Amino acid sequence: MAKTRLARTLFLAVLSALLVVATLAGCAQPTATPTAKPTESADPLAEHMTLSIALWGISSYLPAGTIDKVRDQLYEDLNIDISPVNTTWDDYTTKIQIWAASKQLPDVFAIDAVNTEYLAQWIADGIVKQLPSDYSAYPDLKKIMDDPSNAVYKYPLGADGKWYSIPRPNYMDGGWSTNDYAVVLRKDWIANLGKAVPTTFAEFQDLMVAFATGDPDKNGTNGDTIGLTVYDASWLGTLMNSFEPGLTGGDSNVWVRDTTGANKWIPAFMTQGAKDGFAAIKALYDAGGLDKDFATIKGTEGEDKFMNGQAGALAHGGNPGGLYGMRVKFDQLYSGKNWDDMFTIMYPFKNYKDGKYYRYVANSAWSESYLNADVSDAKMDRVLRLFDYLFSDKGNKLFRYGIEGVNYTVDGSGKITLIPIKDGAGNVIPISKVYPITPMSSLTQWSGTGSYIGPFVYPDIQAQSKAVLDWWMANSESMATDLRMGFIDYASKAKATALFKDDLVKLVLSADSNAAYDTLIAEYKAAGYDDVIKDANAKAAELGIQ
Amino acid sequence: MGAPGRAAKAARNTARVRGKGFGSGPASHPTTVGTVLNGALMVLLALVTIFPFYYVVLIALSDYATVHKQILYIFPTKINFESFRAVFEERTFLNSFLNSVFVTVVGTAYSLLISSMAAYALSKDRVPGHRILFIIAIIPMFFSGGLIPYYLTVSAVGLSNSIWVMVIPAAITTFYLLLMKNSFDDVPKSLEESAKIDGATDFTVFFRIVLPTSMPVIATMALFYAVDKWNDYYLAMLFINDLNKYPLQMTLREILNNFTRFQGTGIGAVIQNQQTPIVYTRSLQMAVIVVATVPILCVYPFLQKHFTKGIMLGAVKE
Numbered sequence: 001m002a003k004t005r006l007a008r009t010l011f012l013a014v015l016s017a018l019l020v021v022a023t024l025a026g027c028a029q030p031t032a033t034p035t036a037k038p039t040e041s042a043d044p045l046a047e048h049m050t051l052s053i054a055l056w057g058i059s060s061y062l063p064a065g066t067i068d069k070v071r072d073q074l075y076e077d078l079n080i081d082i083s084p085v086n087t088t089w090d091d092y093t094t095k096i097q098i099w100a101a102s103k104q105l106p107d108v109f110a111i112d113a114v115n116t117e118y119l120a121q122w123i124a125d126g127i128v129k130q131l132p133s134d135y136s137a138y139p140d141l142k143k144i145m146d147d148p149s150n151a152v153y154k155y156p157l158g159a160d161g162k163w164y165s166i167p168r169p170n171y172m173d174g175g176w177s178t179n180d181y182a183v184v185l186r187k188d189w190i191a192n193l194g195k196a197v198p199t200t201f202a203e204f205q206d207l208m209v210a211f212a213t214g215d216p217d218k219n220g221t222n223g224d225t226i227g228l229t230v231y232d233a234s235w236l237g238t239l240m241n242s243f244e245p246g247l248t249g250g251d252s253n254v255w256v257r258d259t260t261g262a263n264k265w266i267p268a269f270m271t272q273g274a275k276d277g278f279a280a281i282k283a284l285y286d287a288g289g290l291d292k293d294f295a296t297i298k299g300t301e302g303e304d305k306f307m308n309g310q311a312g313a314l315a316h317g318g319n320p321g322g323l324y325g326m327r328v329k330f331d332q333l334y335s336g337k338n339w340d341d342m343f344t345i346m347y348p349f350k351n352y353k354d355g356k357y358y359r360y361v362a363n364s365a366w367s368e369s370y371l372n373a374d375v376s377d378a379k380m381d382r383v384l385r386l387f388d389y390l391f392s393d394k395g396n397k398l399f400r401y402g403i404e405g406v407n408y409t410v411d412g413s414g415k416i417t418l419i420p421i422k423d424g425a426g427n428v429i430p431i432s433k434v435y436p437i438t439p440m441s442s443l444t445q446w447s448g449t450g451s452y453i454g455p456f457v458y459p460d461i462q463a464q465s466k467a468v469l470d471w472w473m474a475n476s477e478s479m480a481t482d483l484r485m486g487f488i489d490y491a492s493k494a495k496a497t498a499l500f501k502d503d504l505v506k507l508v509l510s511a512d513s514n515a516a517y518d519t520l521i522a523e524y525k526a527a528g529y530d531d532v533i534k535d536a537n538a539k540a541a542e543l544g545i546q
Numbered sequence: 547m548g549a550p551g552r553a554a555k556a557a558r559n560t561a562r563v564r565g566k567g568f569g570s571g572p573a574s575h576p577t578t579v580g581t582v583l584n585g586a587l588m589v590l591l592a593l594v595t596i597f598p599f600y601y602v603v604l605i606a607l608s609d610y611a612t613v614h615k616q617i618l619y620i621f622p623t624k625i626n627f628e629s630f631r632a633v634f635e636e637r638t639f640l641n642s643f644l645n646s647v648f649v650t651v652v653g654t655a656y657s658l659l660i661s662s663m664a665a666y667a668l669s670k671d672r673v674p675g676h677r678i679l680f681i682i683a684i685i686p687m688f689f690s691g692g693l694i695p696y697y698l699t700v701s702a703v704g705l706s707n708s709i710w711v712m713v714i715p716a717a718i719t720t721f722y723l724l725l726m727k728n729s730f731d732d733v734p735k736s737l738e739e740s741a742k743i744d745g746a747t748d749f750t751v752f753f754r755i756v757l758p759t760s761m762p763v764i765a766t767m768a769l770f771y772a773v774d775k776w777n778d779y780y781l782a783m784l785f786i787n788d789l790n791k792y793p794l795q796m797t798l799r800e801i802l803n804n805f806t807r808f809q810g811t812g813i814g815a816v817i818q819n820q821q822t823p824i825v826y827t828r829s830l831q832m833a834v835i836v837v838a839t840v841p842i843l844c845v846y847p848f849l850q851k852h853f854t855k856g857i858m859l860g861a862v863k864e
Contacts (some may be wrong), residue, residue, distance in 0.1 A: 104701065
């Protein structure tokens, strides 16, 4: 009996121990990452460093155990290796905020945090590292930091004129943003109706009404098609260009200099041009030229309507990236036809007051990179060299096209010709499959510039888009703004809550857009916009922004 | 009504009564308008229930042109496996599938063991402080410690970037613990007492008497835990950075995100020379639903017989 009891006791002890061991096994401490010490060598790259970087999808760019000559060259050139810290498009903000709160941030992390309260708090609490003001040691990075459209990143909430982040630009020239907003037309429908591509807003309205009431698709039924549809209501900003260029991007946080009155900065949506532009879009809607569902369209619904042949025009991007989704669908829906025969980008209209063309200028960056405040100066230097490398011509080509002579060639004029690598079935293998690290170019920049000037998947839409962009740059002048106005920090900034899309929908669906506009502006002023304008102008005067 | 009429009515009633029993033959089911309506209603309900699943599979097997050239799309006119190909060709797919299987199997077993032992202890009045322990167990159902303390705690015990983070911190779901406790409350005390008289210890009683007699609730909880663990992505999203340790749900989300961005219009969607495969996004979404759902659906038939009985156990306290 005593033996049995002892055996039971032993059994229970072993079972309990196993449970504890199993639990603790899962709780094993991870190996600590060695911290790099500041280099004391004259060669700034002498010491090997491991950089932990949080970026969307970075783990898939650096898979363990794979051969990647681009990665190897980067590591060799900068004497680094990268420890990827993965974030995804759904969770990056949550994750980074948790890491910041728990002091577990990686060395470098990507997020869009400008003008947020939490960034101001990170700066105040010393969570993110202040970057140097002198970038002369990093010449290609310097070009980015010196660009006026990027320099605005010194002014967001809490930054107070100091650099805390490296912006992630889409274009190397902020003026190229103007072509991000356009109307794409069914060229064949225009021909079917015996009309021409419109050059004024009145002609445009006439065409849209004809699309909606006539039989542009030649199916024998009048009125079963739509005139203009949208990707989202905010894309109607493109129609505001000839009235108030500052609203082209559908952003109520764009400021323009009002020279008609007290010569001060005001939000672009408060100008007379804005009022007239809203009225014009309302007139288009009332005439039946605008999709009745424009206010609620989301996702790719509008794009689908346009590509399926339900609508004759789409307000969306005119850049290669914006056209790309349409072009993919075109291949599936209109096999055997030419894109150029069916679709065209509408060129801009002259300003309704002075007859000039004004291009929209925007900060083309979306999101930025920050450094953990615990990063040493030596490591920060290596991070900045990494960014400099990726912005350089050498790094750019390496990450976009692969190895010179193997994946591409450059002729005497600088033209790049890709050498496609094909699989056994003759299909081209994407460069990102050959060198998984290449999409990591998004650490420093988006592909806007490259999509215009480099090899592109669809040369037809690239050429069409580039022609419009070239036209813009040759025939228009920049709108009168200072991009810093949207970034500077002032006391009443939290009261600047206007949203272009909401206001547009409200005005277009009102009985009288002019009266509704006056009421809306009065309400905004009563809600604090008078303070916003006063404080923003005071801050602008302090910073010398005229 | 005459006698023959009454007899016929009685016969009809008898047939109806007989017809209510399982196994009664077709002869005892006279076709009436009510039966037809009832059948039609059942068919309609079945269609309403099944159609969403059918539509998911239909769209998953379709390409953009097939769907968008038709206003109403009910029957497949062209089968396209590109979406499934895109899912299965993902480099980390197999790995993440195995991770999910591991988390589901090991996590469910671990959760069942810990939860059932805790529930049994809480169901015993003689356990010192069991009422306080019970209240402590219930508190997390209503109040959370907050995300940051949770993150710090889990990180501090070294579970960050470990697949065990989906097993250990999520070992007990309080609601399931309560269901088990209520079920164990209903096990007759005389059973345990007789086992004790025969020399059984608490563990013997638990493993050899209580658990076997509570199979319905154990099977039901196993199914609940398994579904939870199969579907879980939140803990992985918070704590796991290594793609090779991602569960299937995270990988599927990544696939969807990446395709949506490449083929949508988001900033930086186009990287020249990347040439992603042309896949219809909605088709891909539906393929992801199929891939995520079918494996765990396969578990149901094996536990179905216990399920109805199990979920009712502990529901009524006498």
